[in-house]
Amino acid sequence: MLRLLASGCARGPGPGVGARPVVGLCHPGLRQSRQASDAPRNQPPSPEVVARSVGVCSMMRLPVQTSPEGLDAAFIGVPLDTGTSNRPGARFGPRRIREESVMLRTVNPSTGALPFQSLKVADLGDVNVNLYNLQDSCRRIQEAYEKIVAAGCIPLTLGGDHTITYPILQAMAKKHGPVGLLHVDAHTDTADEALGEKLYHGAPFRRCVDEGLLDCKRVAQIGIRGYSTTLDPYRYNRSQGFRVVLAEDCWMKSLVPLMAEVRQHLGGKPIYISFDIDALDPAYAPGTGTPEIAGLTPSQALEIIRGCQGLNVVGCDLVEVSPPYDLSGNTALLAANLLFEMLCALPKVTTV
Numbered sequence: 001m002l003r004l005l006a007s008g009c010a011r012g013p014g015p016g017v018g019a020r021p022v023v024g025l026c027h028p029g030l031r032q033s034r035q036a037s038d039a040p041r042n043q044p045p046s047p048e049v050v051a052r053s054v055g056v057c058s059m060m061r062l063p064v065q066t067s068p069e070g071l072d073a074a075f076i077g078v079p080l081d082t083g084t085s086n087r088p089g090a091r092f093g094p095r096r097i098r099e100e101s102v103m104l105r106t107v108n109p110s111t112g113a114l115p116f117q118s119l120k121v122a123d124l125g126d127v128n129v130n131l132y133n134l135q136d137s138c139r140r141i142q143e144a145y146e147k148i149v150a151a152g153c154i155p156l157t158l159g160g161d162h163t164i165t166y167p168i169l170q171a172m173a174k175k176h177g178p179v180g181l182l183h184v185d186a187h188t189d190t191a192d193e194a195l196g197e198k199l200y201h202g203a204p205f206r207r208c209v210d211e212g213l214l215d216c217k218r219v220a221q222i223g224i225r226g227y228s229t230t231l232d233p234y235r236y237n238r239s240q241g242f243r244v245v246l247a248e249d250c251w252m253k254s255l256v257p258l259m260a261e262v263r264q265h266l267g268g269k270p271i272y273i274s275f276d277i278d279a280l281d282p283a284y285a286p287g288t289g290t291p292e293i294a295g296l297t298p299s300q301a302l303e304i305i306r307g308c309q310g311l312n313v314v315g316c317d318l319v320e321v322s323p324p325y326d327l328s329g330n331t332a333l334l335a336a337n338l339l340f341e342m343l344c345a346l347p348k349v350t351t352v
Contacts, residue, residue, distance in 0.1 A: 041120045044106055052102040058123040059158070060101045060340070065122045068153035072119035073346055075156050075339065076148065077126035078141060081322075082134045083163030083201040085194060087289040089322035093332070094126060094158035096323040101336040111306055112351040113344035121343065124148070134199055138167040145171035149315075154346055156339055159319030161289065162189055165274045166204035172272055172315055173213040179314065180218030180271035181205070182262065184279045184304055186225055186292040188237050188244070201289075201320075209240055216241040218269065220262045222255075222304060223247050223279035226292040247279075247295055255300045259307025266311055273308060273316040273342060275301075277335055285334055287326020298334060305341040309351070316342040 044060040055061045059075035068074055077094025084090060106116045115121065127144045129137040145168050148155050157168065162185075172179050183189070183205065190209070191202040198207065208214050221237065225247035234244045243265060245258065278288040281295035296304075321335045343349070 041116055042122055043116050044104070046105075047102075057095070057098050059098050059336075060104050060123075062121060062123045064125055066125065068124060068148045068151040070120060071122055071124075071151070071153045072348065073115075073121045073154040073156060073343060074124045074148065075121070075158060076124045076144075077158045078129065078160035078164045079126050080129045080131070080134075080137050080141075080159070080164055081161045081289075082131055082137065083161045083199065084289050085200060085202055087322055087325060089287075089324040090159060090161045090289060090320055091131065092323045093160060093319075093321035093335070096326070096329070096332040097158045097318070097321060097335045097339070098123075100329055100333040101340075103333065104336060104340050108341070108344045110302075111309065111344055113309075114350045114352065115340075115343045115346070118348055118350040119343075119346065134163065138163070138199065142167035142170045146174060149175045154313070155315050155317075156342055157315075157317035157319075158335075158339065159317055159321070162201040162204055162274075162276055162319045163199065164204075164319065165317055166199070166207050168315065168317065169204075169208050169213045169272060170211070172270075173211075176270040176314055178212055178215040180215050180266045180269060181220070182266065182271060182273045182304075182308065183219065183221045183276075184223050184274070184296075184301070185221065185276035186223060186247070186278045186295055187276070187290065188221055188224055188234065189276075190237055206236075215269065218266050218271065219243065220265055221245065222258070222262075223250065223296045225294060250296060250300060251294070255303040256307065259304060263307060263311060268312055270312050270314040271308075273305070273313060275305075275316070275318050275338060275342075276320045277318065277331060277338075278320055280334070285321075285331040287322050287324075287331030288320045289322050289325075290320075301334075301338055302341060305338060305345055308342075309345045309349075311345075311347075313342075313346055318342070 079091040081090035219242040222245040282291035
């Protein structure tokens with residue numbers, strides 16, 4: 001039976017935390033939860049009261065729970081890199097992102113967002129993936145996320161390679177129907193196959209199109225770049241109705257005007273945000289598996305995510321952080337910050 005396990009570095013006393021792994025998201029008696037907006041809310045401890053080196057290693061040192069019951073949103077790790085095509089290591093991404101998240105605080109003065117005063121948020125640990133079987137891992141991920149979504153909880157995912165977005169979107173579509181997609185990446189991830197395999201981190205959105213999981217007229221891909229084997233590598237995407245924004249069209253400019261167009265394009269229906277850290281230039285995010293030069297800047301990444309505020313965001317992920325290639329920890333630190341920005345952009349988050 002699938003288990004959602006508290007991350008190995010995040011077990012400890014706290015609300016909803018047991019001393020041993022507990023069968024959580026696949027429990028047959030799981031009931032659909034009410035939204036927790038009026039329930040007591042979790043608050044990350046202030047570094048003015050609790051030193052950053054103190055406490056269990058959860059996202060923002062939030063309580064670790066084994067069930068999404070009663071949560072409005074939750075951070076979940078998917079430590080899988082079996083689908084990588086170049087440098088591995090993304091299986092260690094969730095843990096490293098959690099470690100760097102101690103630098104985060106509870107309020108976003110730049111946007112006025114007050115996420116922890118608006119939503120009940122916790123860390124749900126990691127999906128218990130099967131590192132020896134990619135298909136089985138995808139099944140486990142889909143089942144775990146179906147339980148999260150059924151409980152009315154918005155998932156914010158710490159990857160893991162980009163293969164994981166495919167089973168997550170299977171779960172999303174089961175509840176919401178085909179969803180819009182904001183995909184920030186150096187690569188389109190719409191290849192059909194590689195080495196005879198149709199399931200790997202270069203193909204998740206091709207599989208999503210094949211299964212009707214995406215509302216293709218509401219898909220925007222930003223930051224795309226790199227060399228190719230053809231002169232028209234984006235033909236498939238545009239033929240499906242995707243808007244493809246190349247990185248070179250983003251150079252040396254603010255992306256606020258672009259995001260105004262993207263907001264109109266995505267509309268008010270459910271959307272999913274999938275952010276591959278390799279969208280950023282490797283000068284800022286070297287710790288990833290398939291880096292491409294001349295990418296986005298961190299400030300542009302903030303503009304993209306902040307531009308989603310007010311949209312009907314039903315889930316998010318941040319993928320492809322590979323700690324073995326991130327010697328300074330800056331890639332994971334950047335990822336942790338972007339996940340916090342995604343939390344701040346969720347529906348029902350109060351802004352002042």
